[in-house]
Every structure is written in C-alpha cells, then in structure tokens.
Amino acid sequence: xxxxLLNHTPHCIESAFVAARTCYSGDFPEDxxxxxxxxxxxxxxxxxxxxxxxLDKIIASGHHSVLEHISFTFAIEGISRxxxxxxxxxRIASFSQQSQRYVTLExxxxxxxxxxxxxxxxxxxYDTFLNNSLKTYRELMELGIPKEDARFxxxxxxxxxxxxxxxxxxxxxVCQIRLCTRAQWEIRELFWRVKMELSNIHSLKGLAxxxxxxxxxxxxxxxxxxxxxxxxxxxxSK
Amino acid sequence: xxxxLLNHTPHCIESAFVAARTCYSGDFPEDxxxxxxxxxxxxxxxxxxxxxxxLDKIIASGHHSVLEHISFTFAIEGISRxxxxxxxxxRIASFSQQSQRYVTLExxxxxxxxxxxxxxxxxxxYDTFLNNSLKTYRELMELGIPKEDARFxxxxxxxxxxxxxxxxxxxxxVCQIRLCTRAQWEIRELFWRVKMELSNIHSLKGLAxxxxxxxxxxxxxxxxxxxxxxxxxxxxSK
Amino acid sequence: xxxxLLNHTPHCIESAFVAARTCYSGDFPEDxxxxxxxxxxxxxxxxxxxxxxxLDKIIASGHHSVLEHISFTFAIEGISRxxxxxxxxxRIASFSQQSQRYVTLExxxxxxxxxxxxxxxxxxxYDTFLNNSLKTYRELMELGIPKEDARFxxxxxxxxxxxxxxxxxxxxxVCQIRLCTRAQWEIRELFWRVKMELSNIHSLKGLAxxxxxxxxxxxxxxxxxxxxxxxxxxxxSK
Amino acid sequence: xxxxLLNHTPHCIESAFVAARTCYSGDFPEDxxxxxxxxxxxxxxxxxxxxxxxLDKIIASGHHSVLEHISFTFAIEGISRxxxxxxxxxRIASFSQQSQRYVTLExxxxxxxxxxxxxxxxxxxYDTFLNNSLKTYRELMELGIPKEDARFxxxxxxxxxxxxxxxxxxxxxVCQIRLCTRAQWEIRELFWRVKMELSNIHSLKGLAxxxxxxxxxxxxxxxxxxxxxxxxxxxxSK
Numbered sequence: 001x002x003x004x005l006l007n008h009t010p011h012c013i014e015s016a017f018v019a020a021r022t023c024y025s026g027d028f029p030e031d032x033x034x035x036x037x038x039x040x041x042x043x044x045x046x047x048x049x050x051x052x053x054x055l056d057k058i059i060a061s062g063h064h065s066v067l068e069h070i071s072f073t074f075a076i077e078g079i080s081r082x083x084x085x086x087x088x089x090x091r092i093a094s095f096s097q098q099s100q101r102y103v104t105l106e107x108x109x110x111x112x113x114x115x116x117x118x119x120x121x122x123x124x125x126y127d128t129f130l131n132n133s134l135k136t137y138r139e140l141m142e143l144g145i146p147k148e149d150a151r152f153x154x155x156x157x158x159x160x161x162x163x164x165x166x167x168x169x170x171x172x173x174v175c176q177i178r179l180c181t182r183a184q185w186e187i188r189e190l191f192w193r194v195k196m197e198l199s200n201i202h203s204l205k206g207l208a209x210x211x212x213x214x215x216x217x218x219x220x221x222x223x224x225x226x227x228x229x230x231x232x233x234x235x236x237s238k
Numbered sequence: 239x240x241x242x243l244l245n246h247t248p249h250c251i252e253s254a255f256v257a258a259r260t261c262y263s264g265d266f267p268e269d270x271x272x273x274x275x276x277x278x279x280x281x282x283x284x285x286x287x288x289x290x291x292x293l294d295k296i297i298a299s300g301h302h303s304v305l306e307h308i309s310f311t312f313a314i315e316g317i318s319r320x321x322x323x324x325x326x327x328x329r330i331a332s333f334s335q336q337s338q339r340y341v342t343l344e345x346x347x348x349x350x351x352x353x354x355x356x357x358x359x360x361x362x363x364y365d366t367f368l369n370n371s372l373k374t375y376r377e378l379m380e381l382g383i384p385k386e387d388a389r390f391x392x393x394x395x396x397x398x399x400x401x402x403x404x405x406x407x408x409x410x411x412v413c414q415i416r417l418c419t420r421a422q423w424e425i426r427e428l429f430w431r432v433k434m435e436l437s438n439i440h441s442l443k444g445l446a447x448x449x450x451x452x453x454x455x456x457x458x459x460x461x462x463x464x465x466x467x468x469x470x471x472x473x474x475s476k
Numbered sequence: 477x478x479x480x481l482l483n484h485t486p487h488c489i490e491s492a493f494v495a496a497r498t499c500y501s502g503d504f505p506e507d508x509x510x511x512x513x514x515x516x517x518x519x520x521x522x523x524x525x526x527x528x529x530x531l532d533k534i535i536a537s538g539h540h541s542v543l544e545h546i547s548f549t550f551a552i553e554g555i556s557r558x559x560x561x562x563x564x565x566x567r568i569a570s571f572s573q574q575s576q577r578y579v580t581l582e583x584x585x586x587x588x589x590x591x592x593x594x595x596x597x598x599x600x601x602y603d604t605f606l607n608n609s610l611k612t613y614r615e616l617m618e619l620g621i622p623k624e625d626a627r628f629x630x631x632x633x634x635x636x637x638x639x640x641x642x643x644x645x646x647x648x649x650v651c652q653i654r655l656c657t658r659a660q661w662e663i664r665e666l667f668w669r670v671k672m673e674l675s676n677i678h679s680l681k682g683l684a685x686x687x688x689x690x691x692x693x694x695x696x697x698x699x700x701x702x703x704x705x706x707x708x709x710x711x712x713s714k
Numbered sequence: 715x716x717x718x719l720l721n722h723t724p725h726c727i728e729s730a731f732v733a734a735r736t737c738y739s740g741d742f743p744e745d746x747x748x749x750x751x752x753x754x755x756x757x758x759x760x761x762x763x764x765x766x767x768x769l770d771k772i773i774a775s776g777h778h779s780v781l782e783h784i785s786f787t788f789a790i791e792g793i794s795r796x797x798x799x800x801x802x803x804x805r806i807a808s809f810s811q812q813s814q815r816y817v818t819l820e821x822x823x824x825x826x827x828x829x830x831x832x833x834x835x836x837x838x839x840y841d842t843f844l845n846n847s848l849k850t851y852r853e854l855m856e857l858g859i860p861k862e863d864a865r866f867x868x869x870x871x872x873x874x875x876x877x878x879x880x881x882x883x884x885x886x887x888v889c890q891i892r893l894c895t896r897a898q899w900e901i902r903e904l905f906w907r908v909k910m911e912l913s914n915i916h917s918l919k920g921l922a923x924x925x926x927x928x929x930x931x932x933x934x935x936x937x938x939x940x941x942x943x944x945x946x947x948x949x950x951s952k
Contacts, residue, residue, distance in 0.1 A: 002742075002744070004743075004744050006729075006732070006743070006744070006747055007723060007724060007725060007729055007783075009721060009723065009785065009787075010721060010724060011721060015720075015721055015787060018720070018789075018877060019810035019877045020810065022789075022810050022811070022812055022875055022876070022877050023810055023811065023812060023813050023816070024813060024816050024817065025812070025817065026812075026817050026818070026820060028716075028789065028791045028875055029718075029720070029789035029790075029791065029875055029876075029877050030716070030718050030720070030789045030791060033720055033789065065808065065809075065810065066810050068808035068879060069721075069787055069808055069810070069877065069879045071723065071785050071879075073723075073729060073783055075732075075736075075742065075743035075744045075747065076743075077742045077743065077744065094779065094782035094783055094881070095779075096733035096734065096736050096737055096779065096780050096783070097736070097737065098736055098737060098739070098740075099737050099738060102737070102738045103738065103739065103740050104740070106740060161736055161742060161743055162736070162743075163732060163733045163736050163743050163783065165782060165783045165785075167808070
C-alpha cells in the first residue's frame with residue numbers, strides 16, 4: 001500500500017482560524033485573512049502559537065465546522081477491494097476509483113494479509129488460488145466474456161487505486177474510528193499512513209497531532225471490550 | 239437478486255404536497271396536512287389528481303427538495319459484491335450491509351452473469367473457479383486464518399445483503415443514472431426492481447412513473463454514444 | 477411555537493434492529509423483518525426488550541448508522557427567522573420553509589423573547605418597533621416595491637413555518653448540541669418540543685429517551701464553562 | 715457586497731484530470747499526477763488543451779464526481795441576512811458566519827435594494843425605519859436585554875459576513891440555479907461575483923466558463939415561464 005498526499009488547501013491552519021474568527025468578530029474575513037497571511041513583512045502576523053491555542057479550544061469544545069475549510073487529496077495505491085469497499089462507505093468525502101469494468105487486472109496485483117504471509121501452508125494455498133483466479137479471469141475474456149463480467153472471478157485481494165479528497169473535520173472523525181485497534185488492519189494502516197503523510201510536512205505536523213483513535217479523544221474505550229489501552233466506561237465507573 | 243420494499247414513509251405524495259405548499263402559503267403546515275389527510279370524512283380532501291398536478295410541476299421545474307420528505311427502505315438480497323461496491327458509492331442514502339468480517343460465506347452464494355451462464359465453456363470454468371474459491375476460503379479458516387483475512391479469496395461474485403434507505407429525490411436522481419442502458423447490468427436490474435416494487439403498490443404507482451433513465455428526462459442522450467433510444471445532443475442539433 | 481410530529485417511519489425500532497442484524501447475520505433482511513413484524517400472530521415476535529437491548533449497545537458503542545433508517549417529519553410553526561436561520565444550518569436534514577419572497581407577513585406574526593416580555597419598558601419599545609416595521613413593510617409595497625425587497629424591513633422576530641424531516645441518527649446528534657443550556661433559548665425549546673412529540677407516542681417513548689444534551693452522553697461538559705449540571709473535563713481530572 | 719476568493723485547491727484542473735484518469739487507467743494516480751505536474755522541466759507535461767478536452771467531456775456527459783477534488787474558499791462580506799438565509803440552504807458546502815448573538819451590529823450595516831434606492835419616497839421610509847431599528851436595538855441592550863434577544867429587532871437588511879468553501883461540482887450545480895434571472899437579485903449578484911473572482915485568475919478562467927445558468931446547460935428554460943433567453947421545453951416542441 002502507498003498513500004501519497006497529492007494536494008491540499010494552502011494555509012490550512014490559517015483558513016480554520018479566519019473562519020472561526022469571522023463568527024465572533026465585527027472584522028471582515030478579508031481583513032482577518034491579512035492578519036494571518038500578511039502580503040508583505042511577517043512582523044505583525046498572528047503567531048502559529050495563537051492559532052493553535054484557538055484550534056485546541058475548537059477541537060476540545062466540539063465546534064468543528066471551521067475545520068471543513070481545510071481539504072486534503074491523497075493518492076491511495078494498491079489497497080485491496082475489501083479495503084476500498086469499506087473506505088468508500090465514508091460519505092463526506094470524494095473518491096475517484098480505478099474501475100474493474102474498464103481496467104484489466106495485471107499479474108501480482110493482489111494484497112496478501114500478514115496472517116497468510118507468515119503461514120507457509122496458508123501462503124501456498126493463497127498463491128495457488130490467486131494464480132487460478134487470474135488464469136480464469138483471462139480465459140473468460142478470451143472466450144469473449146466482457147471484462148465487466150469476467151471480473152466476477154477477481155477476489156477481494158485484487159488491488160485498486162483511489163484518489164480521495166476529505167476535509168479535516170471528516171478526517172478527524174474517520175481517524176477516531178479507523179485508528180482504533182478494532183478496525184480492520186488494512187484500513188487502519190491506510191489512515192495511519194494518512195496521518196504520517198501529514199506529520200511529514202512541517203506546516204501540517206500540528207494538524208496530524210489531532211488525528212487519534214476515539215479512546216484518546218474520549219478518555220475511555222466506548223467499545224464493548226477494550227484493547228487494553230483505555231478502560232471501558234463501565235470499568236471506569238467501578 | 240431479490241429487492242423487497244420493507245418500509246416507507248406513510249402518505250408519500252401528501253408529504254411532498256404539504257412541504258411544497260408550506261413554502262408558498264400563509265397557512266400552517268399542520269392545517270395543510272389536514273387538507274390532504276383529513277381526520278374524519280374524505281369529502282373535502284384535496285384530490286390525488288391535484289396533488290399529482292403539483293408534483294408534475296415540481297419534477298419538471300427541478301425544485302426537487304420537497305421530494306426528500308419521502309423515504310423508502312429496501313431489503314436487497316443476493317447481489318454481488320461487485321454490485322454492492324458500486325451501490326454504496328451513492329452518498330445520499332443509508333446502507334447496512336452484511337459483513338464478510340463476521341458472516342461466513344455459504345455454498346451457492348455466488349452471482350452468475352448471463353454472459354457466462356449462456357456459454358457452456360465459460361460456465362464450466364466459472365463453476366470450477368467458484369468451488370475452488372470456497373474450498374480455499376474454508377481451508378484457510380481451518381488453518382486458523384481469521385475470517386476477515388480468509389475472505390481475501392472470495393470473489394466479486396460472492397453474494398451480499400443490504401438494507402438501503404433512500405429518499406425519493408435521490409432515488410429520482412440515481413434512477414436517471416442506473417436505469418440507463420450504459421449502467422452495469424446488475425445495478426440496472428437492481429433499480430429496475432426498486433421501480434417495480436413501487437409500481438406494485440397502488441399508492442406508489444404514480445411516484446414509480448417518475449423513475450426514468452436520464453434520456454427520458456432530458457429528451458436526448460448526454461452520453462458520448464447513444465444506445466439508440468434517443469439521439470445525442472450533437473445528433474439533435476444537426 | 478408549535479412543533480407537531482406529522483409523519484414518521486413505521487416500525488421505527490424494528491427498522492433499526494433489522495438493519496443492525498443484517499450486518500452480522502447470514503439471514504436475509506426480509507426474514508429478519510418477519511421476526512420483528514410477524515405477518516400473523518404475535519407469539520414468536522422478538523420482544524421490544526430484546527430490541528432495546530441491541531439499541532442500547534448501538535448507541536453506547538457509537539455504531540449509529542443503523543439509526544438512519546428511521547425518519548421523522550415535523551411541522552414547525554411560528555418560530556422566528558433568527559431561529560430558522562440557525563436551524564437550517566443542520567445539513568443532514570430536509571427543510572421546506574415558508575418564503576418571504578412569496579408570502580406576505582400578517583400582523584401579530586412576531587416572536588417575543590421572554591427577557592423582553594417580562595420587562596415593561598423593553599416590551600413597549602419592542603411593540604412600537606414591530607408596529608413600525610409592519611407599517612413600513614406595507615407602505616413600501618403600496619409604493620410598488622416588490623415583496624422580496626419590502627421584506628428587507630422585516631425583523632428577525634418575524635415568524636416562519638418549516639416542514640423538517642430528519643433521521644434519528646442526526647436527531648440524536650443535533651439534540652446533543654441544541655438541548656445544551658448554552659444553545660439559544662428558542663432552538664433549545666424547539667428540540668425540547670421535538671423530544672416531547674416523540675415522548676407522547678407510546679411506541680416512540682424509548683427513542684425519545686436517547687435524545688439528551690451532550691453532557692449526559694459524555695459524562696462531562698465539553699464547553700469552556702459548565703452550566704453546573706456536569707463538571708468540565710478539566711474539573712473532572714482535578 | 716464584496717466577494718473575495720481567499721483560498722483554493724492548487725492545480726485545480728490537474729486534480730480533476732488525475733482523478734478522472736485514475737478511474738480508467740492502470741497507472742498509479744501518483745504517476746498520472748507527475749504527467750500533469752512535472753517535478754522538473756515542462757516539456758513533457760500534458761497540455762492544458764488536452765486537460766480541457768477531457769473536462770469538456772466530463773461536464774457534458776454528467777460524470778461530475780471528479781470535480782469534487784477542487785475546492786474554493788470565499789470571503790463574502792456585507793450581504794443581507796435575507797441573502798445569507800438562502801445561501802446556507804446549500805448543504806454541500808461549508809459556512810462560517812458572523813454571529814448576531816456575539817457581534818454587535820454597527821451603524822450603516824444595512825443592504826439597500828435597488829428598487830428602494832431609486833425611489834425617493836421609499837428610500838426615505840426605509841432610512842427612517844433602519845435608524846429606528848438600530849436605535850431600538852441599542853435601547854434594548856441598555857435596558858439589559860441580552861444581545862441575542864435584542865437582535866430580534868434587527869431587519870433582514872442587516873449585513874453579515876460569511877466564509878464559504880464549496881467544491882467545484884457543487885459550485886457548478888448552484889450556479890445553474892442562482893445565475894438564473896429568476897433567482898433573488900442579491901444571491902444572483904453573489905454568484906456572479908463568485909464567477910468573476912474565478913475569471914480574474916488566469917488559471918481558473920477556464921473553470922469559470924463552465925459556471926452558467928441552467929438554461930445554458932440544458933438548451934431550454936425548465937421554469938414555468940422563460941425570461942426570454944431560451945424557450946421553455948413546451949415552447950420548443952411546438
């Protein structure tokens with residue numbers, strides 16, 4: 001799997017700051033913008049520290065709508081169709097996915113779960129099956145079956161590519177679910193990589209810090225059983 | 239594939255009528271409601287004919303928001319995961335889908351495309367493959383591979399069940415795309431069955447009539463090439 | 477202000493139950509439906525108690541998507557345009573609102589806040605202003621100014637009517653915000669009335685019980701300062 | 715009214731192009747990205763002409779989802795609360811609006827419709843009313859009425875500021891409605907200014923060209939009566 005941050009809103013934290021200040025200020029948003037993105041000289045710019053103080057309050061109090069002015073576009077490459085089927089269930093995001101109706105699957109385009117990779121016998125069964133799947137796929141097409149029907153033999157393991165755009169409010173919400181140890185390993189890795197992509201860019205490091213599993217946000221585990229990181233709410237009240 | 243209308247907003251056309259009239263009237267919505275759903279005696283009820291005259295205007299002029307007050311819940315059973323992956327891309331709808339992480343796939347739970355069913359040689363290849371897929375799936379689980387990883391060998395053909403709730407505005411939009419002959423055959427059949435479920439209920443027959451492919455709505459085919467039903471816009475202007 | 481539940485999904489809790497069970501069961505949704513809505517005889521029906529046990533778990537664990545299959549339509553009458561402007565900011569809902577471009581405002585169509593009603597001097601100022609507003613509105617129209625421009629003199633106090641449809645997942649989320657004592661008094665009353673409408677119907681009483689301000693859900697107040705009902709998170713950790 | 719494009723997705727047309735190509739290509743989105751945003755040397759870059767040829771096809775055929783990867787953030791200053799109430803009805807957008815609960819209205823913060831400005835008698839009535847409104851507003855606050863209740867006397871004419879982020883797919887849809895001559899004059903001006911902001915930036919001029927009232931897109935007027943620009947569908951078929 002590869003996750004690459006292709007594109008993002010310029011001036012991320014400044015955008016959220018201007019939006020938040022517009023709500024509680026008589027100043028024009030254009031003028032607040034100039035306070036954080038000065039056109040010349042940096043002397044009077046409102047500091048990153050002050051901006052993050054406001055963002056901390058916004059995140060803590062749950063007034064998250066200003067985070068929607070920040071968007072990120074990722075190239076997501078080589079995830080399984082099992083993972084992509086889960087991913088596109090997030091409805092407050094934009095997805096452009098490689099189509100199996102139009103694109104022919106290439107050899108070696110399969111994801112192998114670690115549990116299978118680390119078990120010789122399972123790995124052998126799995127490889128044989130994948131070869132068989134690809135072979136049947138091709139034979140069906142050679143018989144004149146259209147690609148959109150031949151793909152019925154392609155397994156969940158088949159790799160796919162997606163371009164995903166998500167705003168930061170939704171990314172914050174999704175990470176609470178998908179960074180949880182109960183999430184499926186592949187989608188958890190995907191959002192861990194999403195977080196790493198943000199962490200690797202100096203100006204986005206602070207935002208990356210807000211991306212946490214829900215237990216870190218709530219202070220307890222809301223699931224039926226905890227992974228051990230935090231007690232459940234029931235366990236807490238004991 | 240089975241599509242069953244499980245549940246729907248009571249008084250569908252009346253709901254849209256009351257919403258539309260509320261916008262342009264000084265009357266309270268509660269009082270408009272009583273004009274279409276009288277609590278006693280039916281004598282003074284606004285007629286279905288008048289309600290449909292208003293709905294016709296609403297549909298034609300594109301002021302579709304009042305159609306959102308009408309919702310339908312369908313049981314969708316035995317579609318392929320290829321089809322369900324497409325289906326859940328519609329974001330203005332609610333889906334609850336059978337999970338392959340928790341539910342074990344049973345034998346004979348595969349969709350067979352017509353192009354394969356009608357070709358002996360292809361059918362044989364396909365059946366052999368499906369048996370092999372199910373066998374590998376089980377062997378992996380017997381080796382201790384968790385179900386969520388064993389399912390990587392399950393093909394797109396694997397059947398799934400979904401409960402789907404969609405409002406009528408979105409249903410109207412989705413049918414324009416999915417009833418088009420260019421849509422994948424399985425999702426086209428799905429929305430054709432959705433339309434049939436509405437047609438089969440006397441009070442919903444009129445609404446079903448509005449569900450049409452986009453060419454019927456536009457008067458021309460907006461695709462690059464037409465299926466022949468309507469000329470493309472380019473062909474029209476010749 | 478009046479809030480009237482006009483219409484709602486039949487079999488509310490059963491719908492959420494069927495959706496939830498579909499995710500984790502090999503059974504067809506149609507068959508699960510028959511277990512909670514038997515076509516004849518009530519003997520074998522899954523009990524309300526069992527259904528609510530599942531709903532409690534769903535609400536507690538945050539897996540709320542199955543609540544989207546339940547929708548409610550309300551007539552909201554006589555709220556101020558100040559309140560309606562806030563209300564329509566909730567984007568996961570459907571609104572049909574009386575238009576000031578097309579409907580002429582009638583006399584006595586103004587909301588009076590309690591703080592003003594209970595202060596004689598303020599009340600007198602307010603009444604004089606409202607008379608003046610209505611008088612200017614009419615004089616402008618008599619001069620030939622179109623209604624859509626004459627309404628520029630109508631105050632926030634002017635009453636409006638709205639038909640609102642919201643699913644139960646969103647209603648649950650919105651009530652967390654709008655039942656908080658920090659919400660504006662008018663929109664708080666609105667959602668308190670929404671909750672009362674559900675409480676008054678036997679089969680919806682249980683759902684009404686889930687509608688709570690966020691502090692009740694979280695166990696602490698996430699706002700900067702608490703109203704006193706719950707300590708803030710900071711105060712808790714002391 | 716002022717509308718200022720504060721911020722936008724970098725590489726707009728390239729983003730839509732990469733998203734569209736990802737759907738129909740075996741190439742990784744990261745590699746397609748490099749074809750339109752080369753890291754060094756511009757020689758081999760896919761030309762703007764080719765990108766626009768693809769965008770033209772996408773727009774014409776209605777496959778608009780790839781346009782969602784492009785977002786624009788505008789500062790909207792000095793529109794009336796009548797206009798802002800309409801504006802925030804668009805649900806696929808993000809709004810941060812100046813709050814009348816927290817910000818005190820200043821003198822001269824009122825919109826004056828042209829029909830009133832150009833009529834001496836109306837103008838006089840209007841000015842007198844606005845002075846009276848502002849005076850009552852202040853007197854109420856002096857009596858100790860909280861700002862959130864004193865604002866009930868503020869008229870629709872009162873100015874407000876909003877930061878709005880909208881993706882290009884939604885902007886395309888909204889402009890079809892709001893650039894129509896039947897839209898209220900103020901919101902029409904707003905989206906005309908939105909279009910102008912895009913037109914004024916060289917790299918966005920092409921996108922601005924797609925923003926048109928619905929009659930230009932459909933080739934006919936879908937409203938009951940046409941403004942004369944295009945015939946209605948009924949008139950066409952005569």
